[in-house]
Amino acid sequence: MSGLGNDLRQVVRGRVLMPGEDGFEYASTPWNLAVRQQVSAVVEIADAADAAALVRFAAAAELPLSTRATGHSPSAAADGTVLVTTGALDGIEIDAAARVAKVQAGAAWQPVLEQAAAHGLAAACGSSAVVGVTGYTLGGGVGWFARSRGYASDAVRALEVVTADGDQRRVTADSDPDLFWALRGGGGDFALVTGLEFELFDAPELFGGRLLWPAERTEAVIAAFHRATAEAEEGLSLWLTLIQFPPFPELPEFLRGQSMVAIDVVALGAVTAPLRWFDGIPGAVLDTRRPLNAAEVGGVCMEPTDPSPARVRAELLTEFSPEVSDALLAAAAPQGSVGPLALVQVRHLGGALARPAADAGCAGSIAEPYLLSLLGPAPTPEFEAAVAGRAAEVAGAMRPYLSGRKPFTYLDSGETPDVVFDTATLARLREIKDRRDPDGLFRSNYPVAPALGEADPTRVEAPATV
Numbered sequence: 001m002s003g004l005g006n007d008l009r010q011v012v013r014g015r016v017l018m019p020g021e022d023g024f025e026y027a028s029t030p031w032n033l034a035v036r037q038q039v040s041a042v043v044e045i046a047d048a049a050d051a052a053a054l055v056r057f058a059a060a061a062e063l064p065l066s067t068r069a070t071g072h073s074p075s076a077a078a079d080g081t082v083l084v085t086t087g088a089l090d091g092i093e094i095d096a097a098a099r100v101a102k103v104q105a106g107a108a109w110q111p112v113l114e115q116a117a118a119h120g121l122a123a124a125c126g127s128s129a130v131v132g133v134t135g136y137t138l139g140g141g142v143g144w145f146a147r148s149r150g151y152a153s154d155a156v157r158a159l160e161v162v163t164a165d166g167d168q169r170r171v172t173a174d175s176d177p178d179l180f181w182a183l184r185g186g187g188g189d190f191a192l193v194t195g196l197e198f199e200l201f202d203a204p205e206l207f208g209g210r211l212l213w214p215a216e217r218t219e220a221v222i223a224a225f226h227r228a229t230a231e232a233e234e235g236l237s238l239w240l241t242l243i244q245f246p247p248f249p250e251l252p253e254f255l256r257g258q259s260m261v262a263i264d265v266v267a268l269g270a271v272t273a274p275l276r277w278f279d280g281i282p283g284a285v286l287d288t289r290r291p292l293n294a295a296e297v298g299g300v301c302m303e304p305t306d307p308s309p310a311r312v313r314a315e316l317l318t319e320f321s322p323e324v325s326d327a328l329l330a331a332a333a334p335q336g337s338v339g340p341l342a343l344v345q346v347r348h349l350g351g352a353l354a355r356p357a358a359d360a361g362c363a364g365s366i367a368e369p370y371l372l373s374l375l376g377p378a379p380t381p382e383f384e385a386a387v388a389g390r391a392a393e394v395a396g397a398m399r400p401y402l403s404g405r406k407p408f409t410y411l412d413s414g415e416t417p418d419v420v421f422d423t424a425t426l427a428r429l430r431e432i433k434d435r436r437d438p439d440g441l442f443r444s445n446y447p448v449a450p451a452l453g454e455a456d457p458t459r460v461e462a463p464a465t466v
């Protein structure tokens with residue numbers, strides 16, 4: 001047994017896995033299989049006290065730590081670190097009277113949504129309920145209710161953390177304003193989080209689902225999406241997705257290998273009038289729209305729940321111009337397929353997300369009204385290069401309408417927070433990092449400090465068209 005493995009086993013009660021040992025490969029592999037992380041050990045912490053013991057040991061031994069909940073957003077920044085996994089910290093408590101969820105760091109959204117929904121309450125989850133609450137919220141979190149309620153991180157009231165000095169602390173706006181600000185949007189660079197407390201909200205009249213047409217309706221659906229989002233109230237969230245379904249046998253035959261266009265919708269309240277723009281478009285092969293239970297929002301987009309290799313390129317759009325419509329249409333030309341991409345998605349933002357909240361964290365607000373994401377399967381370097389190249393072509397055609405910014409949770413391996421934050425915000429984050437973690441003990445997937453955010457060997461560059 002290695003010296004490091006021995007030492008770690010003296011320090012924590014959770015399982016320790018070293019390279020070469022049974023289970024190490026599985027435990028060190030993230031959900032996104034396109035990113036390989038060469039970590040020096042995996043420690044499955046048992047509880048918050050375990051986390052504190054590990055942080056004290058790592059600080060003394062000068063071992064950097066990276067943290068993972070579900071592994072949806074891995075990057076090579078974890079290379080050489082001891083990877084802390086939080087899967088055992090999956091406790092969830094709902095205080096229905098106070099409309100607050102108290103969630104341990106390893107919880108994923110689905111069980112939180114289910115327990116909240118049992119009290120008639122909803123939470124700020126995104127498109128996939130297998131994503132972890134902690135990583136999503138530390139990065140801001142742009143979900144179904146962002147137009148009505150802002151970032152998920154705006155709902156956070158307290159965080160239980162272990163700081164770089166090994167202390168267990170409860171961080172609130174009053175107890176530690178700097179850390180509270182940095183942790184709400186700045187990612188995993190500032191502390192090891194063991195739990196979160198955030199506000200829930202009533203969702204008595206929730207409606208949603210997916211409308212799906214064959215790709216020949218793409219032009220009509222893009223035009224209707226433009227009209228519908230132009231008049232949507234804040235309770236109505238509409239996402240447009242051009243989809244190339246894979247030829248997998250487990251898919252229903254009508255989807256297998258097909259090129260399609262989808263409108264996904266979640267409506268909070270009586271705000272569905274703009275959906276009439278889609279009524280006249282014939283030939284829908286699926287319409288799952290219906291009144292929803294708040295636990296069901298994570299299933300609207302039917303995203304894959306099993307680990308898979310993928311690369312994503314995200315861009316914030318300054319407007320939905322005719323050129324953006326044309327570029328979307330061209331993305332699916334000539335046969336309707338967006339391949340080698342699997343998805344070309346435009347999410348309507350705006351509303352509360354565009355208004356800086358008085359007590360907002362560093363995530364701030366997003367002025368841009370639409371978010372573009374271009375995602376494709378990346379099982380090999382060849383696929384990866386093809387996905388990056390096609391994404392660059394599609395984004396290149398929209399170039400005058402890209403702001404150059406992106407939300408933290410939409411960074412891909414190799415990108416840095418420079419494209420997320422303005423200069424003043426980034427400077428404040430770096431100052432807090434320097435002061436609170438001067439030895440760089442905590443290593444985020446997207447570090448705010450430049451020395452840690454450099455070259456990522458897993459990144460495949462796209463041809464330089466943008």
Ligand SMILES: Cc1cc2nc3c(=O)[nH]c(=O)nc-3n(C[C@H](O)[C@H](O)[C@H](O)COP(=O)(O)OP(=O)(O)OC[C@H]3O[C@@H](n4cnc5c(N)ncnc54)[C@H](O)[C@@H]3O)c2cc1C
Pocket residue numbers: 030067068069070071072073074086105125126127128130131132133134135136137138139140141142143144187188189191192193194303407409410443444445446
């Ligand atoms: C299928 C899919 C759908 C998605 N949908 C959305 C969406 O709708 N909206 C959106 O905004 N994002 C979305 N995302 C992005 C998602 O929010 C990020 O990938 C997020 O980081 C996932 O968090 P995680 O905890 O699951 O991932 P992980 O990879 O486990 O964690 C991500 C990072 O968070 C930090 N972190 C995690 N736990 C801790 C902790 N306990 N202490 C300190 N730092 C920690 C670490 O830096 C870690 O590297 C989606 C991603 C996928 C793959």
